[in-house]
Amino acid sequence: MGETKFITAEIGVLPEGWKLIDIKSIADRNQEHSFIDGDWIEAKYIENNGIRLIQTGNIGIGHFIEKETKKYISEKTFHELNCKEVKPGDILICRLAAPIGRACIAPDLGTKAITAVDVVILKVNQNEYSREYINYYLNFEKTLQRMESFASGSTRQRISRTNLGNVLIAIPPLTEQRKIAAILSSVDEAIAKTEAIIEQTEKVKKGLMQQLLTKGIGHTKFKKTEIGEIPDSWNLVKLADVFEIVKRPVEMRDEEEYQLVTVKRRYGGVVPRERLKGKQIKVKSQFYLKHGDFLISKRQIVHGACEVVPKELEGSIVSNEYHTLLVKNGIDIDFIRWYVRLPMMQNYFLLSSVGVHIEKMLFKIEDWFKRIIALPPLEEQKQIANTLSSIEQSILKNQKYLEQLQTIKKALMQVLLTGKVRVKVDNEVMSQ
Incomplete structure (x- = not known):
């Protein structure tokens, strides 16, 4: 990088040798x-x-x-x-x-x-x-x-x-234009490659979800059931045998601070909202959450608004607009987290909701509890969940890398396209 001298221009200051x-x-x-x-x-x-x-x-x-x-x-x-x-x-x-x-x-x-x-x-x-x-x-x-x-x-x-x-x-001079473009293009290429990896991994995840959550791992014998063909060692159970409702009422104190959360659509996760004192919270009927709870939004579940509460949000609160569920013994919560993403489960959420408009439907959990799912043995539940979670972690890692690349590109554009950082233009640098 060379020493930069600036000249005043109509759109600000420009490096010496640049023109408008x-x-x-x-x-x-x-x-x-x-x-x-x-x-x-x-x-x-x-x-x-x-x-x-x-x-x-x-x-x-x-x-x-x-x-x-x-x-x-x-x-x-x-x-x-x-x-x-x-x-x-x-x-x-x-x-x-x-x-x-x-x-x-x-x-x-x-x-x-x-x-x-x-x-x-x-x-x-x-x-x-x-x-x-x-x-x-x-x-x-x-x-x-x-x-x-x-x-x-x-x-x-x-x-x-x-x-x-x-x-x-x-x-800037033509040679410098080309060098700046080459630097930014190299970042764009990395961005494009990362986006392609994420897209392909998403396809793999989708295919594996359908395969593992309906056919399991390594099965050769299957049986016909009311919800389709399932591995011979799997059992049909009602959702009432999988979940139980839990309520941990909050004794609201005016001066105590509480972390409110919500659950995003399309299985986007449990995320923090505002942090308020008790006297600022209008709806006083609130309930504590714990790590591992399965949270369902009563009015948004038709859009996939359900997820497991992460460790960092333990102790946060939600109103009675949500159902808080615990899985029973013999059930792996991570397996259930993936299972609810099946098209069959999405249909269950819709069938167990009532209302005249898709944005105004209310979830009836009593009806949902009557629905039937296929459940593998606990050890296989864990294997399936671990496989899908490892793919998800790979996607998240690449998404984080993509965000870093995009931040780098934005920063480079800011300094290179204004001349705040000048690039050397010679054969050695251009070849690199």
Whole structure:
């Protein structure tokens, strides 16, 4: 890293040797449609296949979400309307939606594509500018904020192509642009690989859940039951034989502090809410929780709002809007934690709830307790739970790593795209 000298500029201070360029001046004037809006395509021209129509919703920050491209036009329409074709390497910039100005580099889609009117096509003059650097700078938080400040509209905020073209960005020498882009790209590659690992591991977990929770481990003999085929050594039991309701009433004291918790939808876990003094808690009917309790939200269980209370939240409290359950002897709570995620159990939660609207249904635990599940021997319960938990821990580890990478990228963008940290540009560094 080299010593940095700064000069005053319209958008702040810039390193010596950097310059301010408006977006429209980055366009390659030797190419047709180098900085232009996409096409206005009426609904009557939309078809199910043909030439892709890229809309604002298809564009994520830095990358193109190809799988969400669902609208097309015909070759005939393309020529009749004199549409502008997107080429690989074009930068596509959104003029509306959140955030305004988000951009991506178009990949090779293997077919023709055009953009809707609210997606600007920018063809970068690569003799002077690195399109990868430009793309990173367009998606830089400060750039997006400036673009939003230029937006207008009574119902939907959008930035005009003229105002977009006048937005200034800071440009270092070309070799430095390329080096900055290379550094950020390396982090993006690590992010993409980690995301792919998480996605694949999630698929493995889903497949194993269905296999282990219904067929068990290493079984060759099965029997038919009212809930389907299960291993011969498994038993059918009612949920009333698995759980018992427990209540630990809180004697509320005005000056004592209490940790309130809730349970998130989609099996998202028991999480802390606010911490309040007794006199601040309006609902006085509260109950203590212990580590290992199974907590169910009476009004959100149709959305998968149930989970085991973690050790760090022992002693927290919930209102009578929740059911607190304990598993009986011979039942492994970790196995049950996974078992409730089966589609059959999700259906049980729905069938045992009453109400006229999915968001206003109330869980009837007495009905739920009558439902039948398949239960393996205790030792197999533990083996199944341990296998699935190890996969979950792998996912959580990679998710934490992903968050670290995203934090690193944000920090790097902050220092590299402002020149607060300068990069050396030589053959040795570039090869690294």
